[in-house]
Amino acid sequence: MNFLFNYVIGLVASAGEALFFLLDAVGVVLRGKIRWSEVFKQVYIQGVQSIVIIALTSMATGAVLALQSYVMLSRFGAKEAVAQLVVLSLVRELSPVFSSFIFSGKVGARIAAELGTMKVNDQITATRAMGVDPMEFLVVPRILASLLVLPGLVVFSEILGVWGGYLIGVYNAGIPSSTYVHQTIYAVGFVDFFSGFAKTFFFALLIAWIACYQGFKTSGGSLGVGQYTTKAVALSYILVVVTNVVLTKIILALWG
Amino acid sequence: MIKVKKLFKTFGSQTVLHGVDFEIKPGEILVIVGESGSGKSVLLQHMIGLLRPDSGSVVIADQDISRLSEQKLLKVRKDMGYLFQGGALYDFMTVFENVAFPLREHTRMKRNAVMTKVQDILKLVGLDAAEGKFPSQLSGGMQKRAALARAVIMDSRILFCDEPTSGLDPIKSRSIMDLIHTIARKLKCTTVIASHDIVNSLRIADRIVLIRQGTIVAQGTPDQLRSSQDAYLQEFFN
Numbered sequence: 001m002n003f004l005f006n007y008v009i010g011l012v013a014s015a016g017e018a019l020f021f022l023l024d025a026v027g028v029v030l031r032g033k034i035r036w037s038e039v040f041k042q043v044y045i046q047g048v049q050s051i052v053i054i055a056l057t058s059m060a061t062g063a064v065l066a067l068q069s070y071v072m073l074s075r076f077g078a079k080e081a082v083a084q085l086v087v088l089s090l091v092r093e094l095s096p097v098f099s100s101f102i103f104s105g106k107v108g109a110r111i112a113a114e115l116g117t118m119k120v121n122d123q124i125t126a127t128r129a130m131g132v133d134p135m136e137f138l139v140v141p142r143i144l145a146s147l148l149v150l151p152g153l154v155v156f157s158e159i160l161g162v163w164g165g166y167l168i169g170v171y172n173a174g175i176p177s178s179t180y181v182h183q184t185i186y187a188v189g190f191v192d193f194f195s196g197f198a199k200t201f202f203f204a205l206l207i208a209w210i211a212c213y214q215g216f217k218t219s220g221g222s223l224g225v226g227q228y229t230t231k232a233v234a235l236s237y238i239l240v241v242v243t244n245v246v247l248t249k250i251i252l253a254l255w256g
Numbered sequence: 257m258i259k260v261k262k263l264f265k266t267f268g269s270q271t272v273l274h275g276v277d278f279e280i281k282p283g284e285i286l287v288i289v290g291e292s293g294s295g296k297s298v299l300l301q302h303m304i305g306l307l308r309p310d311s312g313s314v315v316i317a318d319q320d321i322s323r324l325s326e327q328k329l330l331k332v333r334k335d336m337g338y339l340f341q342g343g344a345l346y347d348f349m350t351v352f353e354n355v356a357f358p359l360r361e362h363t364r365m366k367r368n369a370v371m372t373k374v375q376d377i378l379k380l381v382g383l384d385a386a387e388g389k390f391p392s393q394l395s396g397g398m399q400k401r402a403a404l405a406r407a408v409i410m411d412s413r414i415l416f417c418d419e420p421t422s423g424l425d426p427i428k429s430r431s432i433m434d435l436i437h438t439i440a441r442k443l444k445c446t447t448v449i450a451s452h453d454i455v456n457s458l459r460i461a462d463r464i465v466l467i468r469q470g471t472i473v474a475q476g477t478p479d480q481l482r483s484s485q486d487a488y489l490q491e492f493f494n
Contacts, residue, residue: 117347118346121342121344121347122340122341122342122344123344123345123346123347125306125340125344126338126340126344126345126346128306128326128329128330128333129304129306129333129336129338129340130333130334130338130357130358130361130406131330131331131332131333131334131358131361131362132330132361133326133327133330
């Protein structure tokens, strides 16, 4: 019982500390101390790092979705609906969530490991000692870059996913190309796109925030870097999944 | 003038600083010596505001820095240099970029002026041929010299050095301490060094403070401490 009490207290304290960390970063942004050159450097690093794996995963997801749905829908004589099923699944749920998972595994892990290594090697303390705010120099550019990169990657993922579905639908299932394209374009309304796209900003913020926070908390040498990096990725996976449920519920309640 | 007044610091149940009290005159080279774990590095980190005391104060140029907010401390630290035990160079920057970093952050110097100043200081520390290398490509001694160049590039009024000779062989230890001495005299900066390298400390210090279990047990010039009849001092310095 005592153990559980201490665990809960520790959890609340950590959450509070993480929240103050985020507020500190927001304070830097509100004071207008944004280093755009660092932001764009991070945009390049984060984008380049994730684009290939997101392209492959998205195309494969779209293709598998088309293959599976074709089998099911053919039983009801509705194989033309494959295009709609693929695009709506991708745009509303799969691309935002899968891309966030990949982003967390690649970019989140990189941020946590990078900052964690800097922390254990005194580079973050050295930044303070040189009169430079580490929040401004290291954290805010990474968070802002994630907010720019992940939504872009999600749109890219949706396009490639649809392309993967198209290849299967047209060349494997024999759906006429014009029908597939027509069904795809007219299936997606603004709300469908928006409901998935809007979530990516929350996911990007969560992933970058947790990764930066865990990086800054790292202690215990190389072993600690590994532990805190793993923790950052695991936590962001959990929070993305949980937040996705909450956000989906809100979006459906508001826009249907 | 730096005044450290009745400084107390406790981590958990362990008291690391126990009422530390001393002063440093402008331009002086003061070496804080003591056994490992005696509180030297913690004391140094209080003197630049990286740690806050439980009680007591650190007064630099009539300003109690232990009471300043982090944002104000960042401004105060622009005039100070800090040489970290492991160098703490950014591993994603070259030696040149590392040394130029404070200038780019805090001055509006033109690119050519920055280049000239960095090259001059790298020449002074003997690293003019290594400016394009990354820290991982440097030896421990070279990393320390690059970090020293970065610490003084702003013509710092005060230079703090945390264990500058740790991990170095006796020849390189002597060379880095001589370099600190040369730079301190050239820039006329007040220098505080935390070290357990007694031989080199006695050689370059104007004054030495001996700290034991978070308390100052002796202070004076190298000659005064060497000639002391106190048994602990005898054992420590001779």
